[in-house]
Amino acid sequence: MxxxxxxxxxxxxxxxxxxxxxxxxxxxxxxxxxxxxxxxxxxxxxxxxxxxxxxxxxxxxxxxxxxxxxxxxxxxxxxxxxxxxxxxxxxxxxxxxxxxxxxxxxxxxxxxxxxxxxxxxxxxxxxxxxxxxxxxxxFDTAVSIATEMIDRLHTTAESHQRVLLVEVMGRHAGWIALNSGMAAGAHLVITPEEPFDIEAVCEMVTARFERGHRHVIGVISEGATPKPGTMPLRDGGLDEFGHRRFTGVAQQLGEELERRTGKEVRTTVLGHVQRGGTxxxxxxxxxxxxxxxxxxxxxxxxxxxxxxxxxxxxxxxxxxxxVARLKTVPPSRLGETTAFTG
Amino acid sequence: MxxxxxxxxxxxxxxxxxxxxxxxxxxxxxxxxxxxxxxxxxxxxxxxxxxxxxxxxxxxxxxxxxxxxxxxxxxxxxxxxxxxxxxxxxxxxxxxxxxxxxxxxxxxxxxxxxxxxxxxxxxxxxxxxxxxxxxxxxFDTAVSIATEMIDRLHTTAESHQRVLLVEVMGRHAGWIALNSGMAAGAHLVITPEEPFDIEAVCEMVTARFERGHRHVIGVISEGATPKPGTMPLRDGGLDEFGHRRFTGVAQQLGEELERRTGKEVRTTVLGHVQRGGTxxxxxxxxxxxxxxxxxxxxxxxxxxxxxxxxxxxxxxxxxxxxVARLKTVPPSRLGETTAFTG
Amino acid sequence: MxxxxxxxxxxxxxxxxxxxxxxxxxxxxxxxxxxxxxxxxxxxxxxxxxxxxxxxxxxxxxxxxxxxxxxxxxxxxxxxxxxxxxxxxxxxxxxxxxxxxxxxxxxxxxxxxxxxxxxxxxxxxxxxxxxxxxxxxxFDTAVSIATEMIDRLHTTAESHQRVLLVEVMGRHAGWIALNSGMAAGAHLVITPEEPFDIEAVCEMVTARFERGHRHVIGVISEGATPKPGTMPLRDGGLDEFGHRRFTGVAQQLGEELERRTGKEVRTTVLGHVQRGGTxxxxxxxxxxxxxxxxxxxxxxxxxxxxxxxxxxxxxxxxxxxxVARLKTVPPSRLGETTAFTG
Amino acid sequence: MxxxxxxxxxxxxxxxxxxxxxxxxxxxxxxxxxxxxxxxxxxxxxxxxxxxxxxxxxxxxxxxxxxxxxxxxxxxxxxxxxxxxxxxxxxxxxxxxxxxxxxxxxxxxxxxxxxxxxxxxxxxxxxxxxxxxxxxxxFDTAVSIATEMIDRLHTTAESHQRVLLVEVMGRHAGWIALNSGMAAGAHLVITPEEPFDIEAVCEMVTARFERGHRHVIGVISEGATPKPGTMPLRDGGLDEFGHRRFTGVAQQLGEELERRTGKEVRTTVLGHVQRGGTxxxxxxxxxxxxxxxxxxxxxxxxxxxxxxxxxxxxxxxxxxxxVARLKTVPPSRLGETTAFTG
Known part of the structure; x- marks a missing residue:
């Protein structure tokens, strides 16, 4: 054959x-x-x-x-x-x-x-x-890399009392954000399955610092979207090759978060390193x-x-x-993060 | 509560x-x-x-x-x-x-x-x-560490035209040997579920070098045993504290293999590094x-x-x-290694 | 005391x-x-x-x-x-x-x-x-992380026949770019010590693909600058907190490179992961x-x-x-990359 | 040419x-x-x-x-x-x-x-x-691997209140033991340059547990030797191929330490993994x-x-x-470990 x-x-x-x-x-x-x-x-x-x-x-x-x-x-x-x-x-x-x-x-x-x-x-x-x-x-490789990177960001964020947002892959499903967020002890996980409320995010961040914590780590799927009407996403438009100019959701969420809470926010987009290598x-x-x-x-x-x-x-x-449908993160799995975030 | x-x-x-x-x-x-x-x-x-x-x-x-x-x-x-x-x-x-x-x-x-x-x-x-x-x-951590170590041994074995045996954990079940052996491209995987035949092992090793390959990597569960009557295992006996003196199966298999085939054999016992750390x-x-x-x-x-x-x-x-029984590697899973060893 | x-x-x-x-x-x-x-x-x-x-x-x-x-x-x-x-x-x-x-x-x-x-x-x-x-x-930690990340990008770039640019730390000195570029086999290393010529970069990229290679990996210090008059850098301006909006040099070089050569270019900014962790x-x-x-x-x-x-x-x-002066990469060290790039 | x-x-x-x-x-x-x-x-x-x-x-x-x-x-x-x-x-x-x-x-x-x-x-x-x-x-690769392995052994030793000895490469010079011991926070570093005194080792171990610590990590060069007359090393003899049978110094030191102090001691021989791989x-x-x-x-x-x-x-x-002489660890470097061991 x-x-x-x-x-x-x-x-x-x-x-x-x-x-x-x-x-x-x-x-x-x-x-x-x-x-x-x-x-x-x-x-x-x-x-x-x-x-x-x-x-x-x-x-x-x-x-x-x-x-x-x-x-x-x-x-x-x-x-x-x-x-x-x-x-x-x-x-x-x-x-x-x-x-x-x-x-x-x-x-x-x-x-x-x-x-x-x-x-x-x-x-x-x-x-x-x-x-x-x-x-x-x-998937396991991508989650491993993302987790290792988020592990590294904890100490920087703590040393400088910052909010650090990490954008990970996941256009339609939040599996990488869910698992790397849970594995690396993120305080905030935002996935495409559940549009985020910028006000709730700000409240969580503010409350965490008020409780005496020194940093916030958030993991955001690239496909995350705000709840309708709460925070418009800038469109980067297309360049002459038809590629969308980069205006990642994590970057924009970070800017808005900094504007609203006055906390120092930094954003890292992991990008292609999640999909390469051994x-x-x-x-x-x-x-x-x-x-x-x-x-x-x-x-x-x-x-x-x-x-x-x-x-x-x-x-x-x-x-x-x-191929009849995509496998997205079910509400029960999203609910498992409750005890570990905030 | x-x-x-x-x-x-x-x-x-x-x-x-x-x-x-x-x-x-x-x-x-x-x-x-x-x-x-x-x-x-x-x-x-x-x-x-x-x-x-x-x-x-x-x-x-x-x-x-x-x-x-x-x-x-x-x-x-x-x-x-x-x-x-x-x-x-x-x-x-x-x-x-x-x-x-x-x-x-x-x-x-x-x-x-x-x-x-x-x-x-x-x-x-x-x-x-x-x-x-x-x-x-x-388990995944242990397999990851074992795999990383076996990855490292490939190049040494190749450079010196050697047989390298790695003893991994697994007293009653060969899961770590199976998965790390498959993940690291081992040419030989020996688990407790299937007693090994020293003659068959020697033949495989000899045949591999005859086909022009430069090295053999074998992964052996600590609980592996020879087929009855084929190769007696030395008993290290107990020391005064009742601890069994070390005479690991991989070490003994290696000595026998070297004696019978004339190939240079080295043995590494991974030991506790498999169970520690992040x-x-x-x-x-x-x-x-x-x-x-x-x-x-x-x-x-x-x-x-x-x-x-x-x-x-x-x-x-x-x-x-x-707790009614241990979960050992079923024959169907052992059979999956056939295409990847030898 | x-x-x-x-x-x-x-x-x-x-x-x-x-x-x-x-x-x-x-x-x-x-x-x-x-x-x-x-x-x-x-x-x-x-x-x-x-x-x-x-x-x-x-x-x-x-x-x-x-x-x-x-x-x-x-x-x-x-x-x-x-x-x-x-x-x-x-x-x-x-x-x-x-x-x-x-x-x-x-x-x-x-x-x-x-x-x-x-x-x-x-x-x-x-x-x-x-x-x-x-x-x-x-420094060694930063170079190690950057190298590991660039290692990962090679296979992605090859699989998709792309140019991949990686922006690493180094505002005034190109040590991280020099060492991670040399360690990871980058085809292009751009440091602050030597302003880059966009035309020369384009020529190198084009020539490499013409010789039959399937990808280009470039490592760019965040402090790299173009030769005067060759390629203006957009200024991202300041946000209301006085932070400079992100318009990294690698991103802009990448856009220009794509525009001029027609090759697919992707940019990764390693950012804070270089400075955190063990x-x-x-x-x-x-x-x-x-x-x-x-x-x-x-x-x-x-x-x-x-x-x-x-x-x-x-x-x-x-x-x-x-503190009398910064230690930048001397020309002799930059010259050492000649045999390994292009 | x-x-x-x-x-x-x-x-x-x-x-x-x-x-x-x-x-x-x-x-x-x-x-x-x-x-x-x-x-x-x-x-x-x-x-x-x-x-x-x-x-x-x-x-x-x-x-x-x-x-x-x-x-x-x-x-x-x-x-x-x-x-x-x-x-x-x-x-x-x-x-x-x-x-x-x-x-x-x-x-x-x-x-x-x-x-x-x-x-x-x-x-x-x-x-x-x-x-x-x-x-x-x-050398840096060997030290990195040894350090990573010793990092892993800390938590196991602590969880079980044990002494863990790690034998690393170094036949005539203790550089790997020195650097990996310092990098991984070992409590004991023994190199070939300075023959060890088994009694002093026992005292250190006993004293450490008495001060309330839960574990001891020791790093031993393969070429370490006891002070003359203090602890004879068994000779493993040669096998029929003229290879010395394995009776590593760390293993023997461990057995003696266990016998004298009554503490549980485990030994890991890192072996060839130190010299292979990327x-x-x-x-x-x-x-x-x-x-x-x-x-x-x-x-x-x-x-x-x-x-x-x-x-x-x-x-x-x-x-x-x-080639006129070997470069061994000078006393000044061995002295640097004083503040970090014990």
Missing amino acids: RIGVLTGGGDCPGLNAVLRAVVRTAEKQYGSDVVGFRNGWRGLLDNDAMPLDRPMVHNLLTRGGTILGSARVAPQKLHDGLGRMREVLDAHGVDVLVPIGGEGTLTAAAWLSSEGVPVVGVPKTIDNDIDGTDLTFG PTSFDRVLATRFGLHATIAAHEGHTGQMVALQGTEIGLVPLADA | RIGVLTGGGDCPGLNAVLRAVVRTAEKQYGSDVVGFRNGWRGLLDNDAMPLDRPMVHNLLTRGGTILGSARVAPQKLHDGLGRMREVLDAHGVDVLVPIGGEGTLTAAAWLSSEGVPVVGVPKTIDNDIDGTDLTFG PTSFDRVLATRFGLHATIAAHEGHTGQMVALQGTEIGLVPLADA | RIGVLTGGGDCPGLNAVLRAVVRTAEKQYGSDVVGFRNGWRGLLDNDAMPLDRPMVHNLLTRGGTILGSARVAPQKLHDGLGRMREVLDAHGVDVLVPIGGEGTLTAAAWLSSEGVPVVGVPKTIDNDIDGTDLTFG PTSFDRVLATRFGLHATIAAHEGHTGQMVALQGTEIGLVPLADA | RIGVLTGGGDCPGLNAVLRAVVRTAEKQYGSDVVGFRNGWRGLLDNDAMPLDRPMVHNLLTRGGTILGSARVAPQKLHDGLGRMREVLDAHGVDVLVPIGGEGTLTAAAWLSSEGVPVVGVPKTIDNDIDGTDLTFG PTSFDRVLATRFGLHATIAAHEGHTGQMVALQGTEIGLVPLADA
Whole structure:
């Protein structure tokens, strides 16, 4: 059997570990081989492929990023995307395609599957917002880095009696903010799931200093938004390349907080360091098991599925179900922070 | 309400985080207070107690070990242990006892519960061998440290064309060896669940060098044993304090391997560094949630139970069920290493 | 003898380690005692003091920040600052004052010394720009963190074929950029000592991609400036508190680079994470030795001096000399990057 | 010009970084090229060579070990070693040889130089015991790892009221024990320079517990020895391969300490983890600068020399001087620990 793989969307620690696991399992367990398509769906559309064998995936377990490269392309929106991809898959004799990616990539994978292409998806998202799996690889690494950084900010904030806000990843779901905030003892956690009330934030900050504490650490998801009507967010507008100019929510919340409370506020945007570098041991194991089980599923004919962590086991869920909704933080989990913030 | 806490067994990253979570939840969410007993069951037998309040648990989230101290005492085996403990609990007005510990501590907790004392257990074990919960805190930290150390050994082994064996914790269960071996790309993983065959190990090592590889990394659980009749383990005997003299299995396997294959073998015993220091972000979150939910269970009258990670949720399982058996690595998980070793 | 200590300027990993060393040396080696003044010179002006003894400095070796707090006050510019400080020093019976701080703090210390107050200075600066000492504590920690972060960015940049710019600390001296850039294999290092030429930067970036490389990593000191007339820097202006609005040089260089080359550019500002948290082992040793030797100097009457690392030894240099100029990166050191960039 | 390189002795973080620096400097700065000899002097004796160019040293900055391999061979003791090496050097057209290694390698290099072969040495030793240079690369990494491990042991020791002894590298010099002990707040530091008195150690331990402390952390160099006549060290004897059976000094000191004081003692031998893996940023910079300046010296005809760190500069010292004696810890440095131990 021949398996095709590609990596789509933003890069994520563990992508290379999945590739290594797919290749090793295919070769050692099934005597199959593997072909990789470069730069996500782009490589499948343009026939930009490279064979992947064991020497090529040597030393990939600990390496961040993806040797296949990645890009954000939605093949279902292209004219004749399906036809071109079918042709390329046929040309390479690919029996099953294993796309590794986030919501966008998996949505395309579900569509491809519905069109009859044998597909086994592997979920990948720093933000941990893919439904149907307890966790995704990359998330533990991102939380670890954010936690380490917030640990470092505590002493600075204390020494200078400051408010320090940290913006972490999480456009639609607050998992990174929730877990790194809980792990690093943040006094304030703001996630996209629950719009924040600037007045309540100011009151908390003021009350904390009045109780004699010397600092406040807040963790803010990049996708956090104020309650309607309470604090307008400046729009940075687009630059000439169509990129949104940076006016992060944490920065703006910080400015407003400083204006209203008179406390010194500093903001740190963690940015890309959350998604790069060597994966944690947790993510290496999860990525390896995902790659292993995706390859098994491909050989056993369980296509149209996505591998998923279910408790301690790796199971399969229908791709269509997995992409039906995003997995956001439920109110019960947000409620768990109550005893630890303020 | 007043909650009593104690920490039993070997220390473990996250114990202090549980104590902090119990105190904060009791005070902030219920207006209850907390008393700690020192040195495990010993403190409850000898009335060695200290009140725990929020200032006392400040800064405990990131601190390894346990401020309550720990000891290995089995109160159910003592003459009138029950009577003395009841008296001390009454003297302090303790409504519910929250013992945090491993198999030994939880077995005593189950017995205490069966005798009518209201108890909510919190599972703690580096080895991850407590049944009824997906994972225990401390385990991720141990695996992370072991993985980091094995990562470091790869380059030395390669530079000198050696076999490097690493002995990790795991007396009865091979979880640490399995996960750190998979995370660090070990070529050999030996766990207590599956006695090893020294001849098969020698063959693998020889074959690997013959295929042109420059090194072999093996991860061995401290509780690993050879197949009966294949390689006798020297007994180090006891010293005058009744401590077993050190003759670790990895060291002996290494000597035998060197004798039989003629390859240079070095052994590293990771030892206590696996169980000390700051917990990973994963373990901080798990420990915090365990402490939170144990305190909620205590206030809601769910006694005789142990908190447990079930997928992404914290649930409760009867203490008696949890201690009925150890959770060892199932054959299916051991089988997952096949594609990655050799 | 009684020693007074204070910590001034921005916080820095190792400040607490110096305090611990001063207290332990004073008590154990000389039977002297120590009084700390809070929030830099402010505590000396306002008589805000706390005795420091060994239990109080327990566990400080690994802790970032400063338990004394810090502030930026220039006592020599205050009306009757000298008189008030003399009074407070007398009231506490302080024989020698040990101010720990950067250029500002040490300039005040030199002035105080010139006015007859016995002073032994301890140099502290993340930026490593204090003259007369090979290195200052905090610098190695900052470089380590920056290096680890840049390591992480490599794989992301490669996976997406991007230019990634990292802004690191260094207002007047490029030591952090130089060393983290060299340690992390950056392709571009821009420091305040050598104004950059935007055209040359664009050419290098373009040439690198043309040679087939997939990414560019640049490290930029926060104090870097363009060559006059080549690229105007937007001024962010001041907010109502007099804080300069953030318009970092790296962000602006990145926008210009993207505009001119058409390559995708991302910017990360490391910010406060560089100065917080546990010091590296190098900085703990240096801080401990600085505190030890400052206390010895105080007892041996070597006042008006600053402790300094000279090769492997801790020596003394006159405070007045140390603050006469900033220690910037010499051209020979900048030249060392030639073989490693581009 | 053609430069030959080889790496001798035990592996060490930073070796690959030196190789990368030599190749990049030779190619970019001088248009020269580089040939590597495998497995130390062995490759030069056996003509086992590989050309090294820039693509081959890509990604080596962060990688531990040495891609050239290493071995312990003393060519000056071989019959006609010199003749064979000259032949191989001539065959490859090597103008200057750059051997990278410790005392053994550099002694051979000095001999080769005295025989008229143009040589520029690069000092490498985990133990930091090479004279003539302030520091060697690999040392900072070893101290960092040891410190991190000792940090972890503190909380375990405290939780169980134990003595924990850590054996670190350092056969003839106690630099690693000194610096990691000082950095991690050890209560006891034993180095080869000063034979230890078991009775004094017992008294210190007993006194510490009597003062109410809950634990003792001791750091012991592997080369430490007891004062003559105070405590005999068991000899583990040799196994059939001539390897000394392991009976480390820390283990034996621990057993004796436990026997005499009745305190629980545990011993951890850090072993090879100290010398593997990614170098610290400090060591990457030092290794890079060593490689750069060795290549410059080779091109400028400064042979018979060794590059050396002198304060903040890289200078040259005659090879013969550098190997004349080992650099051990001077009494003044050992004395610096007084205020911090006990």
